[in-house]
Amino acid sequence: MNNSKNLLILILILSLSSCYKEVISPLEYNLPEKLAPYETFFDLPTIQSRRENLMNKLPVNALVLIVTNDTYLRNGNVNYDFRPTSNFYYLTGFDEPNAVAVIRRNQAEANTIEFIMFVEERDSRMAQWLGPVYGPEGAIEYFGADSAYAFGKFGSQIKSYLSSGSYQSVYTNLEDNPSVCDSFYNAIIDTPAIYDLDGLTYDLRAIKSEIEINALREAINVSVQAFGEAAKRIGHGVYEYEVEATFDYILGLNGCPSTAFPTIVASGPNINILHYQANQRQMLGGELVMIDFGAEYGYYAADITRTFPVNGKFSPQQANVYNIVLEAHRAAIRGAAPGVNYYDLYAMVIDYIVEQLLAKGIVYGEKSQIISSGTYRQYIPAGLAHCIGLDVHDPFPQIRPVEKILQENMVLAFEPHIYLYEGDQTVNPDYWNISARIEDDVLITSSGYEVLSNRLPNEISALEQLMK
Numbered sequence: 111m112n113n114s115k116n117l118l119i120l121i122l123i124l125s126l127s128s129c130y131k132e133v134i135s136p137l138e139y140n141l142p143e144k145l146a147p148y149e150t151f152f153d154l155p156t157i158q159s160r161r162e163n164l165m166n167k168l169p170v171n172a173l174v175l176i177v178t179n180d181t182y183l184r185n186g187n188v189n190y191d192f193r194p195t196s197n198f199y200y201l202t203g204f205d206e207p208n209a210v211a212v213i214r215r216n217q218a219e220a221n222t223i224e225f226i227m228f229v230e231e232r233d234s235r236m237a238q239w240l241g242p243v244y245g246p247e248g249a250i251e252y253f254g255a256d257s258a259y260a261f262g263k264f265g266s267q268i269k270s271y272l273s274s275g276s277y278q279s280v281y282t283n284l285e286d287n288p289s290v291c292d293s294f295y296n297a298i299i300d301t302p303a304i305y306d307l308d309g310l311t312y313d314l315r316a317i318k319s320e321i322e323i324n325a326l327r328e329a330i331n332v333s334v335q336a337f338g339e340a341a342k343r344i345g346h347g348v349y350e351y352e353v354e355a356t357f358d359y360i361l362g363l364n365g366c367p368s369t370a371f372p373t374i375v376a377s378g379p380n381i382n383i384l385h386y387q388a389n390q391r392q393m394l395g396g397e398l399v400m401i402d403f404g405a406e407y408g409y410y411a412a413d414i415t416r417t418f419p420v421n422g423k424f425s426p427q428q429a430n431v432y433n434i435v436l437e438a439h440r441a442a443i444r445g446a447a448p449g450v451n452y453y454d455l456y457a458m459v460i461d462y463i464v465e466q467l468l469a470k471g472i473v474y475g476e477k478s479q480i481i482s483s484g485t486y487r488q489y490i491p492a493g494l495a496h497c498i499g500l501d502v503h504d505p506f507p508q509i510r511p512v513e514k515i516l517q518e519n520m521v522l523a524f525e526p527h528i529y530l531y532e533g534d535q536t537v538n539p540d541y542w543n544i545s546a547r548i549e550d551d552v553l554i555t556s557s558g559y560e561v562l563s564n565r566l567p568n569e570i571s572a573l574e575q576l577m578k
């Protein structure tokens with residue numbers, strides 16, 4: 111379907127251009143070739159070992175079929191920027207659309223793994239308009255494919271793999287790409303047993319390799335630098351989007367093509383919208399502004415939040431709330447180490463925050479009642495931490511209902527917070543719209559933790575200094 115979409119675009123382009131009256135023929139001049147994957151992000155042995163680790167979890171007669179994102183229309187002839195599906199990228203390192211990969215055990219020798227790719231063919235006319243692609247040749251040369259075919263051959267090939275009778279089960283994320291899903295079901299004769307691939311891949315992705323940790327460090331360092339610039343931009347009368355623009359500028363200067371998620375610059379009452387992203391409001395002195403930003407580097411996501419006073423100085427009430435969050439943040443990170451249950455840290459943070467909110471007269475009520483009834487969720491609506499990686503909310507394996515165990519080489523964003531909504535009768539009105547979140551990115555090490563974003567301060571005096 112994508113091939114036909116591209117062909118339609120090509121025909122449209124050719125029909126609009128008076129130069130081409132003849133049948134499409136190869137170009138008679140040279141175009142740049144696509145460069146090899148940039149080695150900072152791409153390590154073939156690492157990616158091959160991921161495929162081996164996956165196949166070791168599966169029965170011998172399993173076939174893995176993994177698809178990547180489709181391209182999506184934005185408007186007119188313009189598509190949204192393509193970004194590969196994280197699981198596909200993790201197992202292939204390949205970042206073009208219109209691609210499918212098959213991983214299976216060799217029928218003759220079950221201990222060897224066969225990796226087959228279906229990718230867009232090299233086509234000089236398409237390359238003239240859209241740039242070069244790797245093609246099946248590049249899939250073999252750079253990505254370690256044992257064999258590679260044109261994307262359009264996927265249907266006939268998968269039909270032959272499955273009708274051979276050697277592969278009884280298919281592990282797949284087909285639903286991530288509806289057009290490939292359609293061509294799969296149109297091609298096959300008997301439907302095999304289909305299993306979800308995502309869960310298996312998530313378990314592997316939770317523990318980061320050195321190359322992944324380095325990509326995260328880079329994304330975090332760029333984000334820290336951007337926070338430093340953005341902090342100086344904040345002030346009375348400044349629009350939220352001006353602060354967002356500072357982030358985008360620093361990110362672009364550092365070779366990050368995108369943020370990892372839409373930047374949140376939430377001032378005044380907007381602070382209480384957890385994933386606010388309109389960023390259109392003019393901020394006023396005396397308010398707080400909560401900023402949640404993360405650069406994406408080599409497809410790895412940073413995720414950092416700071417809360418600033420718009421006029422550069424926290425009021426006593428703002429400082430009260432902020433310092434409760436800061437203490438909770440420090441205590442949670444101090445408790446992070448391999449073998450620790452995430453839910454134990456979360457319970458500790460809830461207990462501390464509720465106790466402090468009551469002790470300082472910020473909310474009304476009784477501690478055990480607020481906790482046991484779940485009322486605390488008014489003030490602490492989100493979780494304490496999540497993993498980061500190829501996705502900003504990366505997989506964090508759930509062992510049992512209340513058991514998520516920290517392990518060495520996991521990377522987590524810790525983000526304790528307090529939200530105090532305007533009109534909430536359980537909250538002292540002096541504190542309405544005084545909300546705060548502090549988020550830092552933390553590597554779990556063999557003996558404890560390393561705060562990867564620690565070059566960005568989070569205590570009040572240092573934040574105020576940063577804004578000058």
Ligand SMILES: [Mn+2]
Nearest residue numbers: 413523525549
């Ligand atoms: Mn986060």
